Amino acid sequence: MANESTQGQRGASPDIIYRLAYYYDTKTFLTSVSLGIYTALSAHPLSSQDLARRLSLHPEACEVLLNALVALELLYTQIDSHSGDLVFANTPVADTYLVEGRPEYMGEWLRVDDQSWEVWGDLEHVTRGYGRRKQSIYAPTSAESIKLAYMYDQEAQALSPKVIDELDITDESTKRVLDIGGGGGRYAAEAVKRGQHISAVVFDRPPVRAVFDNVVKQSNLAGRMSFISGDFHTDVLPRNFSLALVFDVLHLQGPTKNRDLLWRVRGSLEPGGRVAIKEVLLNDNHTSPRRAALFSVNMMAHFPDARCFSAKEIASWLAEAGFDEIRVHDTFPGLMTARVPIVNS
Structure with a gap:
């Protein structure tokens, strides 16, 4: 009750803290792109077991990840009319932007963001003035630099x-x-x-x-x-x-x-x-x-x-x-x- 009273007096809510404090959403999403989940589901819905076999994933871990992607509104579930199994399918936004080969595919840039994960992990180190311990994927000497140049060209x-x-x-x-x-x-x-x-x-x-x-x-x-x-x-x-x-x-x-x-x-x-x-x-x-x-x-x-x-x-x-x-x-x-x-x- 004391917390509620204090919150009411200040007119503040911790919702923004909860929203910003965790990597859950971002890393779950970027990992799903790197694994190629949306491309694998583009032809037809699959059960978690079938998708795990297709992508060589751990069956139980795959199911946990797919359930989270449903919560993130990138996938949805339905019952297969033939097998009776619970299957997973792409939502329209995932089908449009996250399936490799589609005109509006965004996966290449999202993979770049995922590869920057360790660089972002150094943010406190950088902010304290200690410099960067990881080479940027954008650095001219990076192995990805030419690939990035082609990606920038497509954007241009x-x-x-x-x-x-x-x-x-x-x-x-x-x-x-x-x-x-x-x-x-x-x-x-x-x-x-x-x-x-x-x-x-x-x-x-x-x-x-x-x-x-x-x-x-x-x-x-x-x-x-x-x-x-x-x-x-x-x-x-x-x-x-x-x-x-x-x-x-x-x-x-x-x-x-x-x-x-x-x-x-x-x-x-x-x-x-x-x-x-x-x-x-x-x-x-x-x-x-x-x-x-x-x-x-x-x-x-x-x-x-x-x-x-x-x-x-x-x-x-x-x-x-x-x-x-x-x-x-x-x-x-x-x-x-x-x-x-x-x-x-």
Whole structure:
């Protein structure tokens, strides 16, 4: 009764604590994806024993896991009309997003999250300032780095037309595009498609060259796109471009390196040239949107100094680097542009 009285006086409930305090939901879900449970159930419902045999799982452990997935509303149960057995089936959301081979399959990214489990386990260690004991799956030297580059390219295929539409590069002023840390160069390729007068250079680390070559071949843009190997964190950038793309790069490093990068980006652009930045943006006090605030923790767990930033912070760095016409695009969240001034003699 005392607890109820105290709770009533404070107007608080421990529900949010219970919801956040346990790994139960997340690890149960990610494990089910890694095991391929939803793909195995996509043809027809199966009993726990049949599914355990198909996936080489421990029968009793499989049943416990499947029951939990029913509680999570990813599976449901029914009685098989022929055998009379209790069988498990995918819910519509699981059937749409968690079955390998389906157009909207999300399992590859979820497996990446599952492989980051040990990195997240170091969060207290990192927050205390002791550094990272596990290598990030996103690190350039990671065995998964090329696979991730292909996954980013698939994601960019869907987004790139919308982003390039927003940049409006149909006039003759955009001739040479520099895609910094662009991986396969899917955004640059989309820009090049907008006019015969446009060419592009992708500047990124050597291992992603294979992804770039695949994009150029798919897009039939040989001769209009090229790849320069380099490290955008430190290297001098090529020069004389009319548009620089800095997409999903700033959250990989801290403010000091980002200021330096934007100075180097300005040096790569001709007078009147533009920079386009795509980021997961925080509000000015860094507490929302929820996804951005949590993604910022994710980046901190993976890389030294990495985190998300606000549009206000990025705009200040652009101004320091000498850009003007700084704009946050309300019609495409996370997109910012700025221009190098034209100095009249």
